[in-house]
Amino acid sequence: MASAQEFAGTGPVRDQHRFDQAALERWMARNVAGYAGPLTIDQFKGGQSNPTYRLRTPGRSYVLRRKPPGELIKGAHAVEREARVMAALGQAGFPVPRIHGLCTDDAVIGSWFFVMDLVEGRIFWDAGFSDVAAGERAAYMDAMNATLASLHTIDPAAIGLGDYGKAGGYVARQVARWSDQYRSDELAGRHPAMDQLVDWLPRHLPAADEVAITHGDFRADNLIFHLTEPRVLAVLDWELSTLGDPLADFAYHAMMFxxxxxxxxxxxxxDLAAAGLPDEAAYVEAYCRRTGRPGIGNLDFYIAFNMFRFAAILHGIKGRVARGTASSADARAMGERFARVADLAWTQAQRLMA
Known part of the structure; x- marks a missing residue:
């Protein structure tokens, strides 16, 4: 979906995302231990949903993530949830940036935000790790697999996240949520394949689901790797995290295949073998081994569901472009991928009907 050229790096703060820098500096001085200015601010090119900024001082660098300004869909852009889950997971030893503070006062910069450490490392923009030698790629893939499996084996209640979402019924709620969001966003338009999925998915739900902390958008470009080693230093972008079905979360990740x-x-x-990459079956087996399960019987359904969910996310981006609240400079191009992903999802569903 993305490339380093499209979304990597930073640039000047975009006009629609500017704020009172002096007000932020005063808040940082009061709330971030060890903060010492002066402060330089630029904006990450990515951050499709929540505008994300790099904050630099002479001594260290931080990242600020905020709700976008303007009219927002209810329940979206929940930066407070991102801050909460990362703080809890960090205390449990899971690789996330350190959270320094959350601000729920719109008067400071115009919307809620949180500040976290900037983790120095390497981000890969394709799931095949084309930027490393073929002989090293399997190790990077395995590091992703191990990190997600580790997340799904953490007991939510043990780290204070027992109330982070509803227990059970995750896929049904997600289908209903994204269907409602799709249908309610009239500015983004409709698409036949998406309409068919909205009807088909609720009638083919798995009989039961498990409960774990789910990331919701676990993919290579939401991970920061060590500069020279196949080791995950931080998992980013927790806006869609909740208590949910770990198999659905894994299937979203496995959509890369x-x-x-x-x-x-x-x-x-x-050609996965020639590229030094595992195939889907081997990748699924590694996850199942790490999480102590014999297999994933409903993998095809879960992938169809996740393609639908991703199409709904792209539909939302398309709507934000229409409303003028899109965070990324490349949001228009992303929104235009909506129909194509919806078609892919419906094709996957049709295979299950055969």
Missing amino acids: RMPPDILGGIAGR
């Missing part, structure tokens, strides 16, 4: 390179940096169509 069925997505083309220009969508989510997928690896569909590649």
Whole structure:
């Protein structure tokens, strides 16, 4: 879906996302231990949902993530949830940036925000790790697999997240949530494949689901790796996290095997063996081994569901472009991928009907 050229790095703060820097500096001085200015601010090119900024001082660097200004869909852009889950997971030893503070006072910069450490490392923009030697790629893939499996084996209640979401019924709620969001966003328009999925998915839900902390958007470009080692230093972008079905969360990640390179940096169509990559079956087996399960019987359904969910996210981006609240400079191009992903999702569902 993304490329380093499209979304990596930073640039000047975009006009629609400017705020009172002096007010932020006063808040930092009061709330961030050891803060010492002066402060320089630029904006990350990515951050499709929540505008994200790099804050630099002479001594260290931080990241600020905020709700976008303007009219927002109810329940979206929940930066307070991101801050909460990362703080709890950090205390449990899971790789996330350190959270320094959350501000729920709109008067400071115009919307809620939180500040966390900037983790120095390497971000890969395709799931096949094309930027490393073929002989090293399997190790990077395995590091992703191990990190997600580790997340799904953490007891939510043990780290204070027992109330972070509802227990059970995750996929049904997600189908209903994204269906409602799709239907309610009239500015983004409708698409036949999406309408068919809205009807088909509720009638083919798994009989039961498990409960774990789920990331919701676990993919290569939401991870920061060590500069030279196949080791995950931090998992980013927790806006869609909740208590949910870990198999659905894993299937979203495993969609990379069925997505083309220009969508989510997928690896569909590649000669995996020649590229030094595991195939889908081996990747699924590694996750199942780490989480102590014999297999994933409903993997095809879960992938169809996740393609639908991702299409709904793109539909939301398309709507934000229409409303003028899109965070990323490349949001228009992303929103235009909506129909294509919806078609991919419906094709996956049709395979299950055969």
